[in-house]
Amino acid sequence: MNFTIQKLSAFLLIASLAVLAGCNKPAEPPSASGGNSPGGGKQLTIAFLPKSKGNAYFVSCAKGAQKAADELGVKLIFDGPTDPDPARQNEIVENWITLGVDAIAAACENKEGISTALRKAQAKGIKVITYDADALPDARSFFVDQATPQGIGYALMDEAAQLCQSNGEFAVITGSLTAENQTEWRKYVEERRAAAYPNMKSDAVEACDDLKDKAQSETTALLSTYPNLKLILSTTSLGVPGAAEAIKQAGKTGVVKNIGLGLPNENKRYVHDGVTQGVILWKTEDLGYLTVYAADALAKGALKPGDKTFKAGSLGTFDIQGDNIMLGKPFTFNKDNIDQFDF
């Protein structure tokens, strides 16, 4: 009896496998394969992949993306790993491929890891664009570049000079002395200073190892070493609140200005207290908005390799350098506007 049961269940198992394998239903063709139906016709579907879903930065990107999707009348899918997980990103992209979306916009947690999945998407006629963090160049058509190192460096120095009336001493807090992006940014800060603000002097560069506590202690040391300091400039997002805390405790609020790269939410309190004058980053909503506009244009065939400019709805025209769509100059969050942003 037991033997019969086993045989029967084995039969059922094999039958189910046969059914699975037999489900050789031809896939519905992706609704617009390579811009055959520009403009009207079927609604386009654009898939928008963040590094991780819970990250406020990407939530804010998605807000802009949704706005663009509403304006364009396209369907937006926003999905990603709950934690930054390259394996999950691949699985999500592969699901989108069989789902038959028209375009994928991805912020890549790991370049090489996701590029294979993105290439597969391209092979199936899906248009691929990256934003925030690029994939390998052959795995996507365009990269929406939120800021160049030059843009960041120049914006930091311009903001510093404006606060100091282009005159006086300042010090730099950096994440680390060796990290490539930090070195690049410092290089452009210095380049801008030398070219445009010769009356400003950089007293010191201190590394805070991307720790808020260390940024605070380094700033305290700087304030006593260089009594003429007019400004602290941080090239790392953890430097700004750390330096702010040091300035506040030294009783030099407003006397020594404080700026740097950073997220609005971490700095709101200090900005309102007048300790920090501004934090510099890009408008994440604009990044999402531009990305979806570009993905849509790419799927419709309106955006092609070699184009020099691109017009994205209400944001106007953007430059394209090679295959990078430039979001443009970074944005300064200050007392007047910081409350409008939540990330």
Added chain:
Amino acid sequence: MPDGCNFSGVYLKQRENYSHINRTDNHGFKKVLLRHETILLFVLAAEWIFFDVIGHNFGTYDNSCDILRHSCEIGLLALAMTPIILTGGIDLSVASLLGLCAILFGKFWRDAGMPIPLAAACTIGVGALAGGLNATLIAWLRLPPLIVTLGTYSLFRGLAEAITHGVDTFTNFPASFLFLGQERWLGVPAQALVFIAAVIFFWLLVHRTTFGRSFRAIGFSPEGAHYAGIPVGRRVAMVYVLAGIISAIAAIIYTARLGQAKADAGTGYELFAITAVVLGGTSIFGGVGSIHGTLLGVAAIAVLHSGIAHALLPGEMAGMLTGVLLILALAGSILPKTISDLRARKAAFNIPKQTA
């Protein structure tokens, strides 16, 4: 196993035992219908039809291949986990070992300059050694498997992170190697062939050899198995070493699929594997279970994950629904038995009443 702390386990096992005996007296067809695996098969079919109706391009051949591709690593771990749970043990370290093996494979290939096949062989060797560590602690030092593998769970992942300092990743593997994880061979994903080979191996091991029977005997009662002449230590050691080897193979497949090896490879896979095994009807107390049940469990979870994506539902629902599925499937297979038990008890209670 210490006495006195496992009453419920012993009780359940005994119940399983008796119901098994009862089964042979009953009508075969009805019993087959009520078998856990059969119920799970219906659940799986229902899932498939449901997502095929509400999802887009779900029931296509391409997507079936993707589902298979994505479930190979967890499937392998679940296969290796089945004999372990059959013996009444557990291995929490399989996914951590997958991470360690993935980065060691990368190290062997990139830093030691080994050709891919040799690097793979060495990785499998490391997997066997790591499984051997679990085996030594559990089978010979008689430490509880839960504690031992909880320790090696941290140890293996910690080693992987220490070796790479948490940041080093291995990429740029040759295309011939990536074929294993990304391309199709004979119309199915290449790694599925490895998986099918493992399925056949484990099915024969568990269902067609004396090893399989000894695993169940050990699961029911290690002492009893010992007095029945089964080399309990060696059999228990064997299942943990096997799990180590399979984890290493899963690591190689994972690396080929993603084209990268990083210390966080496969984080959390051990829980998926255990869920699949338990969903497949293997008793967590040991002694009862099957490889085809595990396969159905893996399939049910994989189909759910893919279906949710294709129905454009939020991905977080996958975890929630896996939980619901597990509870429903277990309840579904216990319920008929509970009802018949209740009836039998009622009947037994009624008999003396009538005679009195």
